[in-house]
Every structure is written in structure tokens, then in C-alpha cells.
Amino acid sequence: MVIPAPRRRWSPPWFGAEAKRALIAGGVVAGTTLACGWPYWTGHQFAAAVTLIACASLAVEGALLLTSRTRRTGLLFLLAATAWAVNWTASWDAGPTALLSVYSQAGFYLALAVGVLLYPGGRLEYWADRAWTVAAAVVLWGGPTAVSLTSRPSWTPFGAEAWWPGFFADRTAFHRALAVVGVLYIVVAVSFAAVLLLRLPRMAWAERVATLPVTAALAFVGVSAALTQRPVMQENIRLGELLQVYVIQGVVVILVPIALLASGMRDRFGELTVAGRMLRMTTPATVEAIRDALRNVLHDPSLDLWFWAPEDGSYVDGAGRSVRLAQEDDGGRWRREVRTAAGEPLALAELGAPLRVRSPLVDAALKACGRALETARLQVTVQAGLEQARAAYERLVHAESQAREGLARDLHDGAQQRLLALGVMLGHLEAVAIDPKVREYAGDCRRELLAALAELRALSRGMHPALLAEDGVGPALEVAAERLGVRIRLDLPAERFPREIEFTLYTALYEALSHAVERAHGSYVTVRVRSAEGRLVAEVSDNGDRISDIAPELARISERIGVLRGNVEVAGDTAQGTTVRMVLPCE
Amino acid sequence: MRVAVAEDSGIFRQALVTLLTTVGVDVVLSAASGDELLARIPGNLPDVVILDLHMPPTYTNEGMVVARHLLEHNPEIGVLVLSAHNETPQAMELFRDQSNQSRGVGYLLKDHVTDVNTLCHALERVRKGDIVIDPDVVSRLVDARHRADELSRLTEREREVLSLMAEGQSNAGIGKALLLSSRTVEDHVRAIFTKLKITSMGGPAPNKRVLAVLTWLRAVEPR
Numbered sequence: 001m002v003i004p005a006p007r008r009r010w011s012p013p014w015f016g017a018e019a020k021r022a023l024i025a026g027g028v029v030a031g032t033t034l035a036c037g038w039p040y041w042t043g044h045q046f047a048a049a050v051t052l053i054a055c056a057s058l059a060v061e062g063a064l065l066l067t068s069r070t071r072r073t074g075l076l077f078l079l080a081a082t083a084w085a086v087n088w089t090a091s092w093d094a095g096p097t098a099l100l101s102v103y104s105q106a107g108f109y110l111a112l113a114v115g116v117l118l119y120p121g122g123r124l125e126y127w128a129d130r131a132w133t134v135a136a137a138v139v140l141w142g143g144p145t146a147v148s149l150t151s152r153p154s155w156t157p158f159g160a161e162a163w164w165p166g167f168f169a170d171r172t173a174f175h176r177a178l179a180v181v182g183v184l185y186i187v188v189a190v191s192f193a194a195v196l197l198l199r200l201p202r203m204a205w206a207e208r209v210a211t212l213p214v215t216a217a218l219a220f221v222g223v224s225a226a227l228t229q230r231p232v233m234q235e236n237i238r239l240g241e242l243l244q245v246y247v248i249q250g251v252v253v254i255l256v257p258i259a260l261l262a263s264g265m266r267d268r269f270g271e272l273t274v275a276g277r278m279l280r281m282t283t284p285a286t287v288e289a290i291r292d293a294l295r296n297v298l299h300d301p302s303l304d305l306w307f308w309a310p311e312d313g314s315y316v317d318g319a320g321r322s323v324r325l326a327q328e329d330d331g332g333r334w335r336r337e338v339r340t341a342a343g344e345p346l347a348l349a350e351l352g353a354p355l356r357v358r359s360p361l362v363d364a365a366l367k368a369c370g371r372a373l374e375t376a377r378l379q380v381t382v383q384a385g386l387e388q389a390r391a392a393y394e395r396l397v398h399a400e401s402q403a404r405e406g407l408a409r410d411l412h413d414g415a416q417q418r419l420l421a422l423g424v425m426l427g428h429l430e431a432v433a434i435d436p437k438v439r440e441y442a443g444d445c446r447r448e449l450l451a452a453l454a455e456l457r458a459l460s461r462g463m464h465p466a467l468l469a470e471d472g473v474g475p476a477l478e479v480a481a482e483r484l485g486v487r488i489r490l491d492l493p494a495e496r497f498p499r500e501i502e503f504t505l506y507t508a509l510y511e512a513l514s515h516a517v518e519r520a521h522g523s524y525v526t527v528r529v530r531s532a533e534g535r536l537v538a539e540v541s542d543n544g545d546r547i548s549d550i551a552p553e554l555a556r557i558s559e560r561i562g563v564l565r566g567n568v569e570v571a572g573d574t575a576q577g578t579t580v581r582m583v584l585p586c587e
Numbered sequence: 588m589r590v591a592v593a594e595d596s597g598i599f600r601q602a603l604v605t606l607l608t609t610v611g612v613d614v615v616l617s618a619a620s621g622d623e624l625l626a627r628i629p630g631n632l633p634d635v636v637i638l639d640l641h642m643p644p645t646y647t648n649e650g651m652v653v654a655r656h657l658l659e660h661n662p663e664i665g666v667l668v669l670s671a672h673n674e675t676p677q678a679m680e681l682f683r684d685q686s687n688q689s690r691g692v693g694y695l696l697k698d699h700v701t702d703v704n705t706l707c708h709a710l711e712r713v714r715k716g717d718i719v720i721d722p723d724v725v726s727r728l729v730d731a732r733h734r735a736d737e738l739s740r741l742t743e744r745e746r747e748v749l750s751l752m753a754e755g756q757s758n759a760g761i762g763k764a765l766l767l768s769s770r771t772v773e774d775h776v777r778a779i780f781t782k783l784k785i786t787s788m789g790g791p792a793p794n795k796r797v798l799a800v801l802t803w804l805r806a807v808e809p810r
Contacts, residue, residue, distance in 0.1 A: 413646075416671055417596040423701035424602035431703040432609055450698050457672070467674055470647040475676040482675055485731035487806070523736075 022063035029059035029081045037088030040243050047247040051088070054254040055081050061257040062115075069122050069357060076115030077256075083108035084250060090158070091243055098153065098162035105246075106140040109225060112256065113192055116218045117199075120210045120357040126202065132195045139188050143181035150174040157232070157239040175235070182233040189226035193219035204354030205299035206361075210263060217259035224252050271361050275368035285372035287318035287380060297365050300352050302333075307373075307380045308345035315348055320383030338366050338373060347373045393563045394500075401464070401503035408464035411456060419456070423449050464503065472496050473506050477527060480510050484517045491528040497536070501586050504564055505529070505538060508557045512540040512580045515553055520544025520578060536586045541579040554580060588714060591616035591633040593624035593653065594669070595642045603637070603700065610703055612710070621653035628657075633664060634714045635691065640670040640677060651680055658690060665691030665713035669700060673723050679805065682718060682798060693719030693755075718755035718797045725753040728804040740782045748775040749783075753800045 033055045034041065034048070041048035062077030083104045090101035113136060117129045124130045147156075150173040153164040196215045200208055228249055232242050274297055281293035291305045306315035306323055314322050325348075332353035340346045355362055366373075426446040433439040460466070468476040474492045481488035496502070509527060516522040522544030529538045557580075558568040566584035590612050594600040597619070604614050615631040618624035620642050628636075636657060640650035654666045668681055678694040691713035699705045699721060709719045729750050732738050738746055744765075751761045762772045779785070785803050 412671065417599055420671065420697045420701070421596065421598040421602045423698070424599065424606050427701040427703050427706075428602065428606040428609055431606065446701055450701065453698065466672055467676075470641070471676065475674070478676055479674060482727050482731045485733075487731075 018064060018067075021066075022060045025063035025078060025081075026056040026060035029078075029085055030056040032082065033085040033088055036085050037091045037243075039093075040088070040091035044247070047244075050254075051247060051250040054250045054257075055084050057254060057257040058084070061260050065119075065260075070118075070120055072122050073115045073119040076111045076118065080108050080111035080115065083111060084253070087246060088243075090239070090246070093159045093162065093239060095161070096163045098156070098158035098164065099148065102144040102148065103141070106144055109222070110137055110140050112253070113218065113222065116214055116256075117195070119214060120207060126199060128195050128198055132191060136188050136192070139181075139184045143184060146177045147174070147181060150177045155235050157237045157242040159239075171235075178233045178235075182230050185226040185229055186223075189222040192222045204352060206354045206358040209266070210357050213259040213263045213266075214256060217255040221252050221255055225249050228252075267358065267361065271364040274361060274365045278365055278368035278372075282369050282372035285375040287376045290369050290372050290376055291318070293369065294349065294365055298351065298355060298358075298362060300355055302352050304350040306348045306350075307377045308347060309381060309384050310344075311381075312384065316380060316384050318380060318383070320380055320385070320387040322384075336362055336366060338370065340370075340374065346370070346377060390563070390565065397504065397560070397563050398500040401500045404464040404503070405469055405499065408460045408466065409469070411460040411463075412466050416453065416456060416460075419449060419453050423453070465506070468502060468506050469499075473502055473509065473529070476506055477509055477513070481513060481525070484514055486513070486517045486522065487524045488513070489524075489526045491526070493529060493531055495531070497531075497586055501536065501564070501584065504560050505536065505582075505584060508561055508568075508582055509538060509540060511557045512554070512582075515580075516540065516542035516544055516578070519553065520546075522577065531586065534585060536582075536584040538582045538584070539579055540582075541577060543577045546578060557582065588635065588710060589613045589615045589631075589633040590710065591618070591624060591628060591631065591636045593618045593621055593636070593642065593650070594639040595619055596639070599697070606703060606706070610707060612707070621649045625653060625656065628661070632661075635665040635667055635710050637710075638666060638668050640668050640674075648677060648680075651677060654681060654692075658692070662690060665693070665716070667691075667693040667695060667709060667713050667719070669695055669697050671697050673721070673727060675724055675728065675805070678720065678724050679801070682720075682801070691716045691718075694721055694724065695719065696721045696723055698723075712755065712760075717757065718794050720754050720797070720801070722750070722754055725750050725804075728753070728801070732804060741779060745775055745779050745782070748772065749779050749800065752776065752779075752796060753804060755794075755797050 030052045033052050037048065037051065059078055059081035062074045062079075062081060065071070065074030065077060067074070086104040087101050087108060089097040089104075091097075114124075114133055117124055117133065124133060148165050149168050150166075150170055151164070152160075152166050152169045153162040154160045155171075155174060156162075156164070158164070196219050200212070200215070203211065228245050232245050277297055278293055281296065282290050287305065287307075291303065294305065295301050295303045306317055306325075308314075309316045309320075309322070312322055315325060317323050333350050334353055334356055336349045336351065336359075337345060338347040338349065349362070349366060351362065423446055426442050426449065430439050430442040430446060433442055465476045465480070467479055472492075474490050477492075478488060478490060497505070513525055513527070516525050520542050522542030524543045526541045527538070528541075529536060531537075554568060554570065561568050561582055561584055564584055566582060568580065568582045571579040571581060590607060592600060592603060592607075592614060594603065594617075600617060600619070604617050607614050615633050616624065616627055618627060621638065624636070624638075636653075638650040638653055640648065642649040650668050650670075654668055657664055657666055666681075668678075670677065673696060681692060681694055693709050693713045695706075695709055699709075712719050729738065729746065733746070738749075741749065747765060748761055751764055756764065758769055758772045758776065761767070762769050765772075767775075783803060785799050
């Protein structure tokens with residue numbers, strides 16, 4: 001996100017192309033309303049002013065909503081504003097205007113209601129929304145149709161010369177239709193309020209905040225419309241009375257743009273205050289603090305934050321580990337990139353999809369923590385450096401343990417087998433020699449050879465015990481304990497682990513074991529290893545003397561384990577003996 | 588005596604076969620792997636099979652697998668396992684189920700194979716149905732216990748008798764090795780069992796005594 005340099009401009013900053021378009025739309029709709037209702041306005045200037053303002057503001061709001069995600073709502077609001085304007089053609093009371101007005105009124109309410117249901121996501125997300133839309137269309141269009149089919153224009157508020165179907169004109173049927181349709185209107189209004197309420201708990205925080213005011217406004221508009229319509233659903237109502245009701249309904253509709261304006265102002269206010277909140281919450285500027293602050297401010301616990309590592313050419317997480325980012329827009333997530341003042345990538349935030357509707361708030365929050373993000377990125381860069389060093393170490397340990405194992409095996413399988421064969425040959429010579437001197441000499445040679453072999457074996461074992469590669473940590477440790485002359489209780493899982501893990505584990509356990517025997521003079525040692533959740537936890541407890549500070553003596557273990565991201569701790573709180581606890585990550 | 592050999596190292600196998608032939612042992616079969624040995628054994632039934640512990644393909648415990656197979660299917664054949672390393676866990680694995688059977692089973696380090704007397708003695712005992720455990724395996728266990736002061740109750744002579752018992756020697760063998768009368772050996776053995784509180788006495792199967800001693804030596808808890 002680039003913070004643009006302020007430009008000099010002559011018009012107020014809010015007056016852009018969008019505002020112009022909105023004002024034009026408002027003007028056009030106001031003009032249409034004026035023209036459509038002219039016969040009535042001439043006698044009712046106040047009603048004219050109020051209705052014009054309501055229609056124009058609805059059109060302005062609709063035009064303002066014509067941005068990407070709320071586009072459909074905007075279109076429907078524009079349509080509604082126009083429909084309400086056309087509704088006023090009733091006042092001309094000539095030819096087609098009566099029917100036009102009746103259907104426009106239905107279209108107005110339908111467009112308004114569906115527009116709100118589409119807000120802010122742009123889709124009818126719940127089945128209740130869709131079902132209500134279909135039902136409302138049937139009632140709102142079917143109602144006037146039923147009434148007009150069963151009546152003559154003279155029974156209605158319109159003049160006798162109005163175009164009116166009236167194919168099945170029948171007073172009883174007309175009365176019945178009026179009663180039924182009147183009730184259905186109320187049902188539609190009340191069920192609309194119910195549908196709106198049902199939506200609320202299912203929405204994410206951002207959507208709910210955006211929807212709540214307009215939801216409340218429209219629920220009120222719907223119910224009041226149904227209630228005000230009811231008195232004019234009778235025979236022989238005068239046109240003046242009907243138009244009075246229209247004035248009231250139009251005035252009530254002004255609530256919708258007001259509600260939208262209120263939530264817009266609330267959004268702006270949130271965007272203004274978010275900077276202060278972010279600043280407060282991101283001192284000191286650590287990765288966790290920033291992420292938690294963003295999660296808190298944006299009410300999105302799933303929010304994730306990554307930092308751009310220029311050296312790696314990729315994003316890294318808080319621990320400096322490189323992350324591979326999945327394709328965006330799957331699973332309802334979206335990302336927002338943050339750039340430095342110089343326009344270079346700084347960080348990437350991934351948020352839940354519902355926050356899209358509040359992208360200005362998200363941008364404001366991210367902008368507010370720009371400085372903190374730069375600080376945090378420095379920390380992360382250091383972490384990433386450490387991480388690289390650690391990974392190199394890890395490779396080194398891996399290579400070392402492999403090399404040791406290979407060397408040990410060469411000694412063991414190659415040289416040792418040859419020397420043993422030589423020993424058997426000398427034994428043979430010893431057995432067949434007739435001269436006692438030769439026999440004695442052959443025997444000496446053989447014993448010398450066995451001594452050399454023992455040294456070779458000790459060397460090979462020191463590098464990598466053959467038993468470790470063959471049978472794992474348990475048996476290798478058991479033999480080591482025998483050599484050290486200590487009783488050992490082994491409690492190890494039977495499973496095998498990667499080589500360098502086993503080698504490190506064995507080396508560390510052996511070190512702890514020999515420490516227990518040689519320094520603490522323990523005679524009984526328990527070794528317990530558990531693997532869970534990708535970690536190996538090894539404990540070596542002895543019954544020897546307690547040594548006040550053994551940390552320096554175990555430095556070699558700590559170092560080895562540390563390279564593999566593990567840690568070593570010493571617990572000496574038992575009455576006797578020492579427990580060394582090692583944790584080794586092992587994926 | 589008829590002997591079969593399975594050993595993957597050609598040079599060692601060759602030397603071993605030559606040595607055995609020289610001292611009058613009839614080598615009826617010489618194989619480079621356990622599978623080869625098992626395949627050829629029905630036509631060349633030996634008295635004792637000599638098995639290398641580490642053989643292809645995994646070089647871990649092939650010898651042990653073959654030994655178990657033989658003990659199960661050819662109970663009349665004695666088994667002597669050779670290892671280049673002193674590996675107590677593997678050795679114990681071999682004797683695990685042997686307490687109630689008198690079947691010749693042995694575990695010998697390759698180092699001691701170079702001594703023709705030790706080798707012949709071990710083969711002889713395995714053929715007789717005794718247990719043979721390499722002195723190095725036993726001495727490491729005894730040393731470990733000795734260092735932990737758990738054998739301080741025993742006299743030096745008794746420790747020697749204990750070691751020989753653990754190696755699978757009979758009273759007569761112990762007497763011969765230490766130049767003692769069989770009465771004296773019996774006294775020592777009784778004293779050892781009492782002092783160390785080894786409960787399971789030999790009984791009819793002499794192998795049981797070996798295992799009782801070994802179990803005591805390897806026990807996790809001090810007694």
C-alpha cells in the first residue's frame with residue numbers, strides 16, 4: 001500500500017467522479033419525480049419537497065453503491081428510486097398511469113428489499129433470502145394483478161377512463177382480493193423483517209457491522225409500508241387519500257439512505273480511530289503484537305501475517321521460516337500487500353473473505369502499523385538469518401552422522417573381517433605347527449592381532465556404534481551401560497527414527513549416562529524416551545550424588561540438541577539424583 | 588562331527604573351513620548367506636551349524652533369524668552364532684526361549700574362533716546340547732556388577748565359578764577349568780546362589796541354571 005503524496009486540488013477531496021455521477025443520478029430522479037407527480041405537487045409543495053429529497057437521496061445512495069461489490073445493490077436502489085418516481089404518475093390519473101403506478105409501487109418495494117438482501121456481499125447467500133425473494137415477487141406483482149382483474153376503475157381511486165383490465169369485475173371477488181392481498185402484504189413485510197434478523201447471526205463481524213443499520217431501517221420501512229397500505233385497500237378510496245399514503249411511504253423510505261449514511265460514517269470513524277488503536281497495541285513492535293492487534297482491531301482471529309525477506313525473495317513467517325503461499329481466493333481468504341514508503345514489498349496480510357467489504361478499514365489498520373511492521377521485519381530478518389544458520393548446522397550434523405556411520409561400517413565390515421580371517425589363519429598355523437617355537441610365535445601373533453582388533457573396534461564404536469545402526473538406540477545404550485558398569489532401565493519406543501536423530505539421541509543419552517556414572521557415581525539409571533507430536537522427550541535419571549551445577553558439564557549435549565532445535569534441562573529437585581531432560585523435535 | 592557354515596565374508600569363511608578341516612571336523616556345507624544354508628541343509632544334515640550374525644541383506648540379525656528357524660524345524664541340530672561384536676541384547680535374544688529345552692545353542696565372538704581349542708570345545712558342547720556363552724559377554728556383565736559392588740559378597744573364587752556358570756559350563760567343566768573337585772564346585776555354586784539370592788535353582792535342565800545366572804546379571808533392579 002503506497003501512501004500517496006498529497007496533490008493540490010481545487011474541489012473538495014470527496015468530490016470525485018463517483019460523487020459527480022451520484023449527484024447527476026439524484027438530479028435525474030428528482031426531475032422525474034417532479035414530472036411524474038406534477039398534478040399533485042402543484043397543490044402540495046411540502047409533500048413535493050420531502051418526496052423529491054427522499055427519491056433523490058435514494059438515487060444518490062444507489063449511485064454511490066455502484067462500486068465493485070455493492071454494485072447490484074446500487075443498481076437496485078437506482079431502480080427503486082426510479083420506480084418510486086414513476087409511481088407518482090398516479091397523480092395524472094389518465095390512461096395507463098394508474099396501472100403504471102400500481103406496478104411501479106410493487107417494483108419499488110421489491111427492488112429495495114432485494115437490494116438490501118444483496119448488501120453487502122452482492123449475492124443472495126442464504127436459502128431464506130432466496131425463498132423470500134421469490135415469494136415477495138409473487139405477492140407484490142400478483143396482488144395488484146388480482147385486484148385489477150376483479151375490479152372496475154371506478155371502484156378504485158382512479159378515474160373511470162383509466163386503463164384497467166377488469167376482466168372478472170365482481171364486487172365480492174374484489175373485496176375478497178383486497179382483504180387477502182392486504183393480509184399478504186403484512187405477511188411479506190413481517191417475514192422480510194424475520195429474514196433480515198435471521199441473516200445477522202450467520203454473518204461475520206465485518207458484514208454484520210455493515211448491514212445492521214440498513215437492516216433495521218428497512219425492516220421498519222417494510223412493516224410501515226404494509227400497515228399504511230392497508231387503509232387504502234378498500235373500495236371507493238379517493239385518489240387524494242392514496243397519494244397521501246404515498247407521501248408517507250416515500251418519507252419513510254428516506255430512512256434507508258440515512259441508515260447507509262450512518263454506517264458509512266461509522267466506517268470512516270472506525271478507519272480514523274483504528275490508527276490510534278493500532279499504535280497503542282503495537283508497542284513494543286513484535287510480530288505477535290502486530291498480528292494480535294490486527295486480529296483484534298479487524299475482528300478476524302484467522303488473520304495471518306508474513307514478511308517479505310528480500311534476501312530469500314519470498315515471504316517468511318514470524319520465526320523467519322520461508323512460507324509457500326497457496327493460490328489466493330480459495331477457501332474464502334484474501335490478501336493485502338503492505339509496501340514500504342519506497343514502494344518495496346514489506347508484508348502480506350491474509351484475512352477472511354468477509355473483511356473484503358471493509359477493505360478501507362483493513363487498509364487503514366495496515367497503514368497505521370506500517371512503522372511497526374518495518375521494525376518487526378527487522379526482527380524477522382534476524383530470525384531468518386538464524387534460521388538459515390541453524391539449517392546449515394542441521395545439514396552438517398546430518399552429514400557428519402552419515403560420514404561417521406559410513407566410516408564405522410567400512411572399518412567394521414572391511415578391515416575387521418580381514419583381520420579376523422587373518423586371526424583364524426594364525427590359529428590354523430598354531431594348530432598345525434609341529435615346531436613348538438613356531439606354535440608359540442603364531443599364538444603371540446594371534447593375540448597381538450586380537451588386541452589390535454579390539455582397539456579398532458573401540459575406535460569404530462566411538463565414531464558410530466554398529467549396534468546403533470543395526471538395532472537402534474535401546475540395544476546400543478544397553479551395551480554402553482554394561483561397558484560403564486551401571487544398571488539401566490530402558491523405556492524406549494520400539495519405532496526407529498531418522499539417522500541423525502538417533503545418533504544425536506544416542507550421543508546425548510550416552511553423555512548423560514556416563515556423566516551419571518562417572519561424576520555422580522550413580523549405580524542405577526533410568527532412561528525414558530517418549531515420542532509425541534513430532535517431539536522426542538528423553539529423560540535420564542540417576543540415583544547418584546547431586547551435583548550443584550552440572551550445566552557446564554552437559555554443554556556438549558545442549559549444543560548438539562540445540563542444533564536440531566531441541567533443548568536440555570536439568571531437574572534436580574528430587575531428593576536424590578539428577579534428571580536430565582532433553583527435548584528433540586523430530587518430524 | 589559334521590558342521591555347516593554360513594558366513595558372508597568369503598575370506599573369513601575360507602579360513603574357518605580350512606581350520607575346521609585341519610582339526611578333523613567334517614564341513615558338510617559352506618554357504619554365503621542364511622537363505623543359501625537353509626536351502627541346502629536338507630541334503631547335508633550337520634550336527635552343528637555355525638552362523639554369522641550379520642549377513643546380507645540387512646546385516647542386522649539374519650543369523651538370529653536362521654537360528655530361530657533351525658531351532659524350530661530341526662531340533663536335532665545345534666546352533667552356534669558368531670558375531671564380530673560383543674552384543675549382549677542379541678545374545679540374550681538367542682537364549683530367550685531356551686530355559687525348558689536342552690538344545691545346543693551358543694554365542695561366540697569371532698575373536699575366540701581364532702583359538703582352535705575354544706572353537707572345538709564350543710562345538711563339542713553345542714552338539715551335546717549345552718548352552719555356550721562367550722566369556723567376553725559374561726565378563727562384561729560380571730565386571731559391570733562387580734564395579735557396582737554388587738558382587739562384593741562373593742569371594743574371588745566364587746566370582747570365577749559364577750562366570751563359568753554364566754558361560755554355560757557344567758559343574759564338571761568348572762571343576763576342570765579351575766582344577767577343583769566336583770564337591771568343592773557344588774559348594775561354591777550353592778554359596779553363590781544363596782549369597783546372590785538367585786531363586787531359580789538348576790533342576791533337571793542344566794540350561795536353566797545358566798539362564799538364571801544371566802538373568803540375575805542383567806537384571807535392571809539391583810538385589
